[in-house]
Amino acid sequence: MRTLLNPRMAGLDEDGNPIDGHEEAVLTVDERNRLHAKYGAPESAEEGDGPALPREAYDYLATGGLSACGGCQHTMVGARVTGEGAPSYRCPSPTDSAQSCGRVRMTAELLETALGEEVLAELMRPGVRDQLGQIQQDIRDEVARLRVHIQGANQRFTELGDLHGRGLLVKAAFLAAQKATKQDLKDSRSRLRLLEQIEGVDLGHVEDLVAWWNNAPQASRRALVALVVERVYVLPSGHGPHDPHERLNIVWRTKN
Template identity: 55%
Template sequence: MYGYASPGVLAPAEASALRNAVSRLFGEVSKDEGPQSEGEVVRRMNQEGLTTARGNPWRREVLHRLLTNPRIAGLDPSGEPIEGWGESVLTPAQFFRLDALFTERSSQRATPREPHEYLLTGGGATCGNCGTWMTGARVHSDAPPSYRCPPPTDSVKSCGSVRMNADRLEDPVAEQVLAELLKPGAQEHLEALQADVEAEVARLRQHIEGADARFASIGDLHGRGLMVESAFLAAQKANKDDLRLSRARLHYLEQMTDLPIGGVHDLVHWWNTAPHASKKALVLLEIEQVRVLPQQAGSNDPHGRIQIKWRQAVA
């Protein structure tokens, strides 16, 4: 959880970033600025080069979900202190005050539009200009859902110039995926891909489970004077970065492991009735990456803006 190195043990830089964000929400940073919205706070965080635990730019909904999690104040879901939790990012009083602020602001907002379930976020679609993962967004509240290359920040060198409406990207990709799966041998190929993913998931889980032992070994070497301070800090950072990337990769792969299509004969009918999570699992399993190219003048064919790199089974 962002803000913590482990349950009840703070990650100082992350905790400080969150406390500063909360101060901005309350308007306690500057009398001239006053209370800020979550969107304004997130824009400031991204401008300062801060990223989420997975290394992605901050989004309003991500910050909101984090700050409404009782564990941010060392509390359980019922609002009671967790025994033995240790330090917390926020005090319980701050958490309850923040909850009241969110409730008040929510009552003042118009009813939000139904959220779109994006098919290719999280690395499925990348910008054809700079290779950055595209995010799901609306240009404004009344606009249709779309994919866009996020604006550049100090930590993300994106171009921010490529955008495509979600239906114009997702529908052609789905058509091509289904066409591939109707070819002879497609079921066997899909089973091989699933086996590869399951094997990598098992390796990643084992690697993540060994993180505590690796951190303990580094600490032991440092404590015994066998590692200088600079090497100790560098090793800690390298292991923390590795753990963050491994968890992000595991989360990405786990979306593909629960795909109940064995024995399905009418794949088109299955697609039209399957839950979104299963459709996304199928697409991510078949496709390694979809490059979204910039709009060309005079062209209105969405297929011309899409380049699919198909996933190959390990020989």
């Protein structure tokens, strides 16, 4: 019963969401729910066993603004990995401050494997690697602009407070402007962190891209992806469930 009540027996992850690409299951979701309702969580087989502890944090390849929900366009986040749950990208549940849909999810293995293959294929197109130097310079220019913009945040907050203090902004307008300014600062910092990873990418000496990718640290892979990809939109599972490539809508820097 302990084994049968594992959500993976019904093709579900630890949060009860369907696992992408999990085509076969021992139980249907309804059967698993009925078993769980009747028997509940079984007693531990070993004295001292407790709830599953969080595993070591997974180093996601395409978070930090690089991936987005193909349904609502909101930035995807990496799910916290616990127990036997597989690392996955998910659109966060909607909140008062986040207009996300919370409906799109894809396992990290499927997304990152497909994305890596797409990136390598793009880099092998004739002329693409010749574009990388100009793309990096454009990114350096954007990094410089973002740093100036972030440094000016305190001045913008001060000016808002001054306008409110002089009665030129009613409280509701002041709070809305302050909230928007905080969100802009958060987004700008996230964008800066992503772009700063790209500045050191150098493929000039790399002849075998596939071998380089297979042996490179995750940080180097992430920087390469961010160099050629503006954003990758993850479509709902109904779009090509048997081929993860069909669920990725990639906006390329190299095709702008």
